[in-house]
Amino acid sequence: MPTPPVSPEPIEIAEDPEMPVLATRRKTGVAALARTAALALLAALALAGLGAAPAHAADGDVTWTVRTASNSYGADRSSFGYAVNPGGRLKDAMVVANRGKAPLDLAVYTADGFTTGTGQLDLLTRDKKSVGIGAWVQADRERVVIQPGKSVEVPFAVTIPDNATPGDYAGGILTSLTQATTAEGINVDRRLGIRIKLRVSGALKPSLAVEDLHVAYAGTSNPFGRGDATVTYRIHNTGNAILSAQQAVSITGPFGWLRADARDVAAPPELLPGESWAVTVPVHGVAPTVRLAATVTLTPLLTDASGSTTSLKPVSATASGWAVPWTLSVLAVVLVAAVVGGPLLARRSRDRRRRREDARVREAVEQALREQETPAR
Template sequence: MYAPVKRRKTTVTALLRTAALALLATSAVAGLATGPALAADGDVAWTVRTASNSFGAARSSFSYSANPGSRVEDAMVVANRGPVPLNLAVYAADGFTNAGGQLDLLAKDGKSVAVGAWVHAASGSVTIQPGKTAQVPFAVSVPDNATPGDYVGGIVTSLTQANDAANINVDRRLGIRIKLRVGGELKPSLAVEDLHVDYAGTSNPFAKGDATVSYKIHNTGNAALSAQQTASVSGPFGLLRVRAGDIAAPPELLPGESRTMTVPVHGVAPALRLAATVTLTPLLTDVSGSTTSLKPVEATAHGWALPWMLVLLLVVLIAIMVAVILYRRRSRLQRKTREDARVRNAVEQALRDQESPKS
């Protein structure tokens, strides 16, 4: 459901558009749970839900399988729960996964190229009297050249009201998700990219430390996918392996989307050279809601895990040993020099004694 969005009035259109997009990115798409979604603020309140027809009743969202060139017709039901008439704008928009891991929709002035461009409501607005409902028909026209795969968007009702006292425009959006699977060869695929491991030791040179495994999950296929994931860190030859704790599943990624993960691994021995291994098990959900596990994807990267305190101790020890060796060598050289001087002096004295005339 889209929360109220407040936009500052301004004569600068570009600034207004930028602010609107930034604020709308914090909203989520309505219709993810069973039952109608509600937008309410003071005297303004309305709900949206899917129509009951051959596609089913009490659907949580719109979901279709269609071939290129085909057309699907459906409807959304809007109910006015407030005491005043409502005039709502109606439009469709492409979906995307926002930074919070939730499905969001492009703003009305955003450029949609898939669901938002293929879904057309019977009217761009709907007027509903207090306590009444209205059915908003729409059609999904899949282009002949549409590529196979999953597409996600939504159909939205929107109400913009001016608040002169606060000098703002309040834009309330309420919509329902549309998931479309275009027929053809489905190629679900996830990749692990930019995998690397960092190590942080402790002041105790013999204690274990913590590793941080970071990577990007990239949906390189044409199907929306989530995943189960595991991560582990080991020393050379797979020894001293430590597994990360439970890792939360990433949000469902649409084709082409990616998400960066950072996973801590505790109790890792400073084994000089570490190997971080990440395994993803892609999860594919069909239009009926059934989930299938696909072939796991695995990637490995290496990093250094030097026990710096131990290295420092070794450096100090080696420096002491070198200093001792040099001192002993210098002492031996000094003793030899003194002994050579003593012998030389003794020889010279003996020669002088022989050359002296006897009394």
């Protein structure tokens, strides 16, 4: 499941972060679209929700809510979640209610999800191609008109291709309202929806990898004191299941001596298959043992359909780096200078003494010759 190279700005975040409902707003403009495609991507999507209550979008007199329908899948669900076989099909519904004072005309569509740089679930914009949930989940209508104070149930069907790859997928079903603003040629696209998590049956192969591991040391003026180190790496979800992880980072000197552990390493967000997450971890109290070994250990966390989390077999990686105190470096430079410069200085001193002696001898010889050439009187 590819992720787009965009970083949307989250807005309209509701009160309870545990409910995975998506609320978004984006701006588009006819004139701006003609000038640059970048403005066509001005979008915002963020996790939001109100517990078991419906999520809502409000702007002046325009207010609407979305919630999951109560049916055989359950009542008061916070999101949609399914386990389906390849080639399988199921039906469900979303309820949209108009809380405003005027009829509401909303677009309805689905899209694939991805994890943003802030660790939130986001959705592809409508102009982006979806290959998972956005392609497999279809609402029975593209638009819905709701009268004031009324609600409408919007059925949708989930159809899994026969050749669908087993594993986890994330996306959402959205409602959208486009409104003109006072700015000429600019529209505001307000969107509100609910997350869909889907697991296609088959061999589940959860797997995380630690990549691009590096360690850098910031020393202390005390050659026998301890400094700080920074460990950087990427967590790559190389499997087909949505995973988070517990992280542990440690640094040791030669032979595993003088170990220092990082404290309170934050867990990464849930990563979709194929996604990566950049991590930077400070480690304090690191002894400058000239050569360091940084070890990162990840314990993958897999959540099933019931919400239970299982810890999987840990994976680890190790990288080395230098940790030389600057005072020791200065001492080493001085020693090298003494070893290299000492003989050179001694040779130059001997050359100067030899030149002085040669000059003295030449002067004595010349003086003797002059005395011999002087005629007797």
